[in-house]
Amino acid sequence: MSEYKPSVDEAQPLDTAAALAEVLDRVAARTFRDDLIDAGLLIPTGVDGLYGRSEVFENVVEAINRLVTQRGADQGAEVMRFPPAMNRADFEDSEYLKSFPNLAGTVHSFCGGEREHHRLLKCLEDGEDWMDNQKPTRVVLTPAACYPCYPVVAKRGPLPPEGRTIDVFSYCFRHEPSLDPARMQMFRMREYVRMGTPDQIVQFRAMWIERGKALIETLGLPHSIELANDPFFGRGGKIVADSQRAQELKFELLIPIESEEKPTACLSFNYHMDHFGEIWKFYTADGAVAHTGCVGFGMERTTLALFGNHGLDVENWPASVREALWGKQ
Known part of the structure; x- marks a missing residue:
């Protein structure tokens, strides 16, 4: 494991217990991340929360995905x-920006001409900001795997009496850079999405x-399993989060990855x-x-939970776990 060295800010005197706790959390996250990198499981890119994955890591993700399919x-x-x-x-219709503007990721592209291109190259040469002529495109990064399916289904007209269930799997993006490897900026979600009557949805979730x-x-x-809420933004976010909890709209399955005290929602x-249904008018x-x-499976987080609890060498995992993932060897 590589030695952790505090940043200049972290090396300053700590005035509060909260500041000390934050630094300790970062040290723990950095240590686990370094273990994963040293083992070759994650490949650093120089951006916190953005990683490549090794063949071993991907083999585990694929095995979990097969289990979900089964x-x-x-x-x-x-x-x-x-x-x-x-x-x-x-994306704009979804109202995501009302609740999570800080997490959204947009896609921009160069929209200038020859003159602007020369200016861009000069900025690069001089080490200056070159983004002036980057303009928003018609696409944004997907924040949750289920979001693209709602307008698609809405265009088909009313649901059948039994409702509809959609199986989606996608990389998602949320702008929250972190040293915690379980809090990636780009990660995969496998979801089953249920559409229908309130009773159908409640039964689906319980199952x-x-x-x-x-x-x-x-x-x-x-x-x-714990009652939870989404990280709504701003002063009004607490009211929305409290309402979400009061109505018991969200539950999470938590697994300790780095510590027993702070388990991770997987x-x-x-x-x-x-x-x-109201936004896209489907009935x-x-x-x-x-x-x-919907039920969402965090593929990277569940994979990290396996490495965190069973060790970084899959060959040494319990035989029952290996058999569940890959069958009898």
């Missing part, structure tokens, strides 16, 4: 696979809470009520605004 084989889900970018107009727990138990990982179980078979919900 658990959802009876769902009759329609498979949709989208790139890690979505239509900017749909997947049990299935999610069973899957994690198969992997030999300690865990707990799976989430969400009930959106009629939020997306149940009887004409009511459709409700939606």
